[in-house]
Amino acid sequence: MNYSEKENFQQKNIKSKSLFYRVSQFVGFLLGARFFVAILLTFALYVSTFFLFNQDETFRKFVFDFKVHGIIFCTVLTILAGGIINQFYDFEKDHIVKPFRTRIQSFIKQKYFLYVYLFLCIISLTVAWLISHNVFLFFVVYQFFMWFYSHKLSRILIVNNLTFVSLTLYPFFGMMVYYETFSRKVLLMAIFLFLILLCIDIVKDTLTKSVDKAFGYITIPNYFKSNTTKSIIISLLIITMAVSMKLIIRTGISGFMAYYFTGGLFVMIFCIYLLLNSTRKSKFLTLNILRFWVFVGIIAMLLNGIENKL
Incomplete structure (x- = not known):
């Protein structure tokens, strides 16, 4: 192998390593934010909103109800933010319980997860404020308890289980109140x-x-x-x-x-x-x-x- 071929080989190797690193960063972020859980909850929210809580509205009217889409958008961002802050506090535990996920996440520094967490929270609250003050207050409470659960409540007997389940159902409760479906x-x-x-x-x-x-x-x-x-x-x-x-x-x-x-x-x-x-x-x-x-x-x-x- 001559010098030129050797140099080309090294450049390809550097590019492949760089690509692997970028892909690993992206996958690590998705796992850290629990992106796939957020997708499932979004799907569940849309299904339950249209077919359970909102039974009188036509599909056309529902599609153009931007207030509902805005609330669900804020919910998704809050869930992603909640996943990030939870993995931040559980990082040491996840090293043992979820070694593969933690290894993938290690390609991104924890401070960048926190930056994304703050960005998602701010965007969610900004959109919520544009919808209404009540929606803004709803998401302030949601985000606070998401953080407080990860920081403190997840370590308290029984309270940890009840809070986790309540936070999972909180957006559905919000939709039920919004449509007054009791x-x-x-x-x-x-x-x-x-x-x-x-x-x-x-x-x-x-x-x-x-x-x-x-x-x-x-x-x-x-x-x-x-x-x-x-x-x-x-x-x-x-x-x-x-x-x-x-x-x-x-x-x-x-x-x-x-x-x-x-x-x-x-x-x-x-x-x-x-x-x-x-x-x-x-x-x-x-x-x-x-x-x-x-x-x-x-x-x-x-x-x-x-x-x-x-």
Whole structure:
């Protein structure tokens, strides 16, 4: 290999390393901001807003309702900001729990995550202020508790689980208030979702029990005995089944949502069976089944809404 060929080879090598570094930075940012979670929540917000909370408005009117799109846009930015600040405070813990994600994130300095966090918060609040003062106040509260959860509440027993689930549902509550959609069916569906997300969060904590304890996170699994934790999760699943039955029998729910809540009874029973085995594999399987069932619920609501609108 002559000098010219050697120089070209070195330049190509430098370019490939530079490209790899840039791609790694981009992927690291997406993981740090929990971009894919934000996409799922955006999809869920649009589906629930149009097909559950906003049943009287036509699709054309909904498309051109820029106030609603603005609120959802602010929500997405706040969720992305919340993901960034959460990974900032959990960075040391994530080194052990999520080594691959942490390694990808290491291509970006933590200070740049904070800059993006502040930028997203400012843009979200600016848009919220342009919509209305009430919307601005709504997002000030949302962003404050997002930060306060990551900074302090995530380490407090029971409060951490309740706050996490409440923050997840907070945007949906906002849409319910905006459209003034108050009914027994919506209330029971909110309770169902709250309970299933609470189960997911507690099961997740069982998989990181020792790491949480080492870093000062007081969770249900590392505070109570294993049998007590198992009893709590199973009790919550049984209550979730009771809520599902109430939805099916008392609210007259029909279509795909009726199939969803009926199928959910069998899903909960199977999850209880898995939890009784009390192995790490069974807990991991339970966690993913419950997560998948939440996604199935969004699809069922979408299909049910399309069926009702036709």
